[in-house]
Amino acid sequence: MRKASTDVLPAEGGLGNEPLLAVEDLHVEFATRAGIVRAVNGVSYSLSPGETLAVLGESGSGKSVTAQAIMGILDMPPARIPKGEIRFRGTDLLKLSDEARTQVRGQRIAMVFQDALSALNPVFTVGWQISEMFRVHRGMSKRDAVNKAVELMDKVRIPAARQRVNDYPHQFSGGMRQRIMIAMSIALDPEVLIADEPTTALDVTVQAQIMELLAELQRESNMGMILITHDLGVVADVADKIAVMYGGRIVENAPVHDIYKTPAHPYTKGLLESIPRVDLKGQELYAIKGLPPNLLDMPTGCAFHPRCPYRQDNCVTDNPPLYEISGTRSSACHYWREVLDGDQG
Amino acid sequence: MATKGERILEVRDLVKHFPLTQGILFKKQIGAIKAVDGVSFNLNKGETLGIVGESGCGKSTLAKVLMALERPTSGSVEINGRDIGKASGGELKRMRRNIQMVMQDPYTSLNPRKTVGDIIGEPFDIHTEVAPKGERRRKVQELLEVVGLNPDHINRYPHQFSGGQRQRIGIARGLALQPEIIVCDEPVSALDVSIQAQVINLLERLQNELDLAYIFIAHDLSVVRHISDRVAVMYLGKMVEIGKDAEIYDKPAHPYTQALLSAVPVPDPEGREQRERIILQGDPPSPANPPSGCRFRTRCWKAQEICAEEEPLLQIRPGTAHESACHFAETHDVVHVG
């Protein structure tokens, strides 16, 4: 573990050239009985105020672990961050003291969890759980905090919020519980919101309501959002830019319009081709061949090479860097030109 | 055993109410949550019925009653002509082997203290005839491979897998006993689209090989369309529309189905600002106190007086070829999914 070396909180106000949040060459590994699991192997992405970055990728590719590292909620050990920076307004969060880190967590960078439905405490009323944020972090009186809770429940459109503030989580539907989770996460006006599959368990009408709510909150406060999801429909709807992960690293970065039209990495291309389409009914769906990489024993060279239709000999030995394609696009593939052109292998 | 195309499951007027109680020491029933409130449908061998609907409309409860994990309040579930609600002992055990489930929540449905091998092999404890002791390990490894997991990971624990990987463990367990019916409750919602495609291909392949029948519950309407022969739409404990996949998707007749389809996000960012959607206002009413007449009327833009007075039955309506439960059913073109 590295020693915490600073107590200085990230500045507020203007950003200059610095992005709001920048993850750089982040590595996370887990010590397990079977060996070292390298879950995150050099992830870099950045976020500006008001922007929505969608993080896509293979199940198990390290999307949630990266998010947990940003939030500072990984259990260390077994987790370890051997390398990398997480800069929030120019300050490396990994170098902050625990105390300073706590000031950032939940207040300036907040998260909506993947398993939100079980994240609410069943024995406390939702009003108590929301108002606790204000009592603990803002030192408000109980009465003021409850009033703020009602205000927030209104904001996330819980009907009759004043009457329902003393209800327990199980008395709400899944969609409403998810909105309560969002209310808690935005309670302290965070500058960055990380939403880890916020609508996966919800039907599409509730999903549409929640995504619209998030977009509105973003417009109001210029909050930056990292949206982790598997739903390429939702991404197409709301994202400004996309980062695609495979085997613990980013394999492609691009603005939303480019990636759907012309993917520049074979993995991204495979993902897009796997979407079920009406005209493919009755046929086998396209699926990327082979197994996901074993994080205990990563393939040599490019981690995608055992499954890649574009593979050439050097892919087995040379790990591709993140090649810059244009000012806003990059791809970790030696043959990104061929992929862009659509020539198979 | 049923033969191809033969009816394997028949559900009649199924009702499941959960008592709503007050008081801690002396529980007093003050009402009931009408989670499933009069649902009927059939399923044939080798067929897939997709079930979609609002969060909380009773899909998982229906699944649990089908599995005999919950007792129905009334109504019947017949598998090969035998009512599972009335079976007990050895007969219930045999019937249970025939209907298996893949669960919704990969985080809580796997026992954290058991290895993946134990979890997948668990059904063999009760049904030793399927995998004799010596063959167990090999069978489990086969199942791991079938769902796209590394067979060498047989001794790992659930927390060492990602959400998506855990979902595949649940699927392997559901397949272990080679049942005739598999109830899949959100089996692919935690998976990336490529693994999702693998799993769907796998489910379809197994269906062809083994003539399995599926109940497939999911929120992703393009996935449901791909895999289903027929699709049922639920709202607040009732089935509001049922028909062949093309009928439901291309000619939806119930306003709720129309709203649902229009909310499906399209995986193409072009023209996203112009897309038309029916955004449903408000929240679903409480299942403890559903609206009179048509349950959708509090959010329906077509509601008339009769909708509050008379419950619309699920039946074939003028101008449509499939059943819907709306007094003013009419087909309506919506954005195509996928």
Ligand SMILES: Nc1ncnc2c1ncn2[C@@H]1O[C@H](COP(=O)(O)OP(=O)(O)OP(=O)(O)O)[C@@H](O)[C@H]1O
């Ligand atoms: N405590 C842990 N010990 C060992 N390995 C872990 C631990 N937590 C996570 N991992 C591994 O780290 C990898 C990344 O997990 P992560 O949860 O970030 O995946 P993900 O991209 O969010 O996947 P999904 O889309 O399925 O949610 C996985 O392979 C997982 O098995």
Ligand SMILES: Nc1ncnc2c1ncn2[C@@H]1O[C@H](COP(=O)(O)OP(=O)(O)OP(=O)(O)O)[C@@H](O)[C@H]1O
């Ligand atoms: N054991 C229970 N006791 C009381 N109420 C319950 C119980 N199980 C489910 N319910 C209620 O029954 C209704 C239907 O729940 P169910 O889980 O079947 O919905 P669902 O359609 O599967 O929703 P989702 O799409 O969110 O998974 C909900 O209002 C739920 O709160």
Ligand code: SF4
């Ligand atoms: S570097 Fe080679 S193996 Fe890797 S994605 Fe590109 S072509 Fe495929």
Ligand code: SF4
């Ligand atoms: S019966 Fe009436 S309220 Fe119900 S869906 Fe039809 S028009 Fe709407």
Ligand SMILES: [Mg+2]
């Ligand atoms: Mg995750």
Ligand SMILES: [Mg+2]
């Ligand atoms: Mg459910």
